[in-house]
Amino acid sequence: MSVNVAMLAPAAVLVAWSLVMLVWMTVVRFAGMAKVQVDVGRARAGGRGQDLEPLLPPQTVWKAHNFTHLMESPTMFYAVVVILALTGAGPMQVAIAWAYVALRVVHSLWQALVNTIPVRIALFALSSLCLIALSISALLATL
Secondary structure (H helix, E strand, O other), rough: OOOOOOHHHHHHHHHHHHHHHHHHHHHHHHHHHHOOOHHHHOOOOOOOHHOOOOOHHHHHHHHHHHHHOOOOOOOHHHHHHHHHHHHHHHHHHHHHHHHHHEEEHHHHHHHHHOOOOHHHHHHHHHHHHHHHHHHHHHHHHHO
């Protein structure tokens, strides 16, 4: 069985992008905590990042929300990409995978910087259509 490595590249890029968002979120969150004088050393045991949301500016919290989003729907994308890479994805599936990644990156930037809901919904809907198309391709390839 041969593996279509080109199909794996979009997944690798989305993993790298998720790590960029993780670093961005962390830097902005710590800067925000310093600005509102949150003493991390005195934080409640078992506390979570969400517990800080009421204390931090919305622009700070947006990055954390986006990082969470990158751990949700994209998990299905990773599974579908592996299935298609193993079953012989064609150029169309590779192109759709790249479109999905591009839309997720734009969604991240939009949510982290501007965060108006109608645009976010449109970007999410378009990326979801890509994921649906890839899922149908994976299903057909495995039946």
